[in-house]
Amino acid sequence: xxxxxxxxxxxxxxxxxxxxxxxxxxxxxxxxxxxxxxxxxxxxxxxxxxxxxxxxxxxxxxxxxxxxxxxxxxxxxxxxxxxxxxxxxxxxxxxxxxxxxxxxxxxxxxxxxxxxxxxxxxx
Numbered sequence: 557x558x559x560x561x562x563x564x565x566x567x568x569x570x571x572x573x574x575x576x577x578x579x580x581x582x583x584x585x586x587x588x589x590x591x592x593x594x595x596x597x598x599x600x601x602x603x604x605x606x607x608x609x610x611x612x613x614x615x616x617x618x619x620x621x622x623x624x625x626x627x628x629x630x631x632x633x634x635x636x637x638x639x640x641x642x643x644x645x646x647x648x649x650x651x652x653x654x655x656x657x658x659x660x661x662x663x664x665x666x667x668x669x670x671x672x673x674x675x676x677x678x679x
Contacts, residue, residue: 590616590624 593613599606614626621627633640 586615587617588620590614590620 591614593611593615595611597607597609597611599608614621614624616624629635631639633643
């Protein structure tokens, strides 16, 4: 008999016992540790690559994802109200800077202050 024959001599025994548990335990373990599913889909025609789709799926809890450095939902304005406010404030600051630059350019070109022009229009 070979080594393999000795190792599995009894036909009714299994090398590893089946893991028993309920779905909640399995889900808790997956979310706690995380799981990655990856795959590529390629479409070739006559050895010419027409399309490549790369699929990456990471299933985990929010805490596990943050530990892995994944937090895109916090910066996406469509998913986070804080991110939407931040995006609006950033756009507002950018527009104010452009307005200031335009007023400076106008002031240099005409030799007078843009504030004087607005006060004269208001009178």
